[in-house]
Amino acid sequence: MDIFIAKNFDDFEVAYERLKHSAIIGCDTETSSLSVRQGRLLSIQFSDGEFSVFVPFSPETGIGHLAKLLSDDNITKVFHNAKFDLGFLQRNSFLVRNIFCTMIAEKLITKGANQSVSLAETVYRYFGVNLDKSLRDTFASQDWNGIWTRELIEYAVSDVFYLPKLMLEQRKFLEKLGLLEEFESEMKRRFGENLGIFGFGTR
Numbered sequence: 001m002d003i004f005i006a007k008n009f010d011d012f013e014v015a016y017e018r019l020k021h022s023a024i025i026g027c028d029t030e031t032s033s034l035s036v037r038q039g040r041l042l043s044i045q046f047s048d049g050e051f052s053v054f055v056p057f058s059p060e061t062g063i064g065h066l067a068k069l070l071s072d073d074n075i076t077k078v079f080h081n082a083k084f085d086l087g088f089l090q091r092n093s094f095l096v097r098n099i100f101c102t103m104i105a106e107k108l109i110t111k112g113a114n115q116s117v118s119l120a121e122t123v124y125r126y127f128g129v130n131l132d133k134s135l136r137d138t139f140a141s142q143d144w145n146g147i148w149t150r151e152l153i154e155y156a157v158s159d160v161f162y163l164p165k166l167m168l169e170q171r172k173f174l175e176k177l178g179l180l181e182e183f184e185s186e187m188k189r190r191f192g193e194n195l196g197i198f199g200f201g202t203r
Contacts, residue, residue, distance in 0.1 A: 001052060001154070001157065001158075001161060002050065002051050002052060003052050003053075003054055003153060003154070003157050004018070004051065004052065004053050004054070005053075005054050005055075005056075005153065006053055006054065006055045006063075006066070007055075007056060007061075008061065009064050012055075012063055012064030012065055012066050013064060013065060015046070015053040015055075015066055016064065016065040016066050016068065016069065018051050018053075019046060019048055019051065019053065019066075019069055020068070020069065020072075022048040022069075022075055023074075023075065023076065024048065024049075024075070024076045024078060024164040024167060024168075025046050025047065025048055025069060025075055025076070025077055025078065025164065026045075026046065026047045026048075026049070026077075026078045026079075026160040026161065026162070026163025026164050026167075027044070027045065027046055027070070027077045027078065027079050027085065027096075027160060027163070028044075028045045028079065028080070028085065028156070028159045028160040028163070029041060029042075029043065029044055029045070029084075029085045029088050029089065030042045030043040030045075030139055030156050031088050031139065032139055032140055033140055034084075036087040036088055036091055039088070041057050041088045041089070041091070041092050042056070042057060042139055043055055043056050043057050043148070043156055044057055044063060044066075044089075045156050045157050045159070045160040046066065046069060046160065047157065047160045047161045047163065047164065048164060049161065049162075049163075049164040049165050052157045052160065052161055053066070054148075054153050054156060054157055056148050057092075059092065063094075067094055067095075070089065070094050070095065070096045070097070071094075071095040071096065071097050072097065072098070073097050073098050074098070075098060076098050076099075076100050076167070077096060077097075077098060077099050077100070078099075078100045078101075078102060078163040078164055078166070078167045079099060079100070079101055079102070079103075079163070080101070080102045080103050080119040080122070080159070080163065080166075081101065081103045081119075082099050082100075082101035082103070082104075082190075082191065083101075083190065083191075086099075086191070099187065099191050100167050100187075101187065101190075101191075102119075102122065102163060102166050102167060102170060103117050103119075103122075104183065104186055104187065104190070105167075105170040105171075105174060105183055106122050106170065108174065108177075108179045108182060108183055108186070109170060109173045109174065109177065109179065119131065119159060120133055122166065123162050123166065126166060126169050127162060127165070127166075129162065131158055131159065131162075132155065132158075135151070135152060135155045136155075138152065
């Protein structure tokens, strides 16, 4: 897995140049809590399914031009449980447009099947890949020293790496099952102000 760690302005520029022409970018965050009010945004991850960027977030440093990826109407940003990530991103003044939520898509696709729509279960169903979520509680632990080890970085990026490919597979199922219009309606209902040019990668 190709992981680029972006810590400063020059790094942000390098990552932005690599991703700015992408049609689809997976996005994810790591936070210190599940509560937007109580938690802090710790990192932001981006991936086009080949090149992945890990940004240890600091309000003082920001993310430079990488913020343009989030607001670009022509790039579909893929989240799993977009409501959660958007809460933290918006609290930190990031504008996010053109969103695809793989959790909402999976809920529609598996409706009535009594299946989990967690990212780990969803990725396993589609790709046979086991995502180890055991490190998630590290970020909320008072014992964590705030140091991003290689293990933690790889954990954070593993979630976002599969999102572009997952979106494409889910779209096939949504179309096959005649659920695309229902999905778009649900997305507009939940995220209408963030959708912009609603699409599935327009470049």
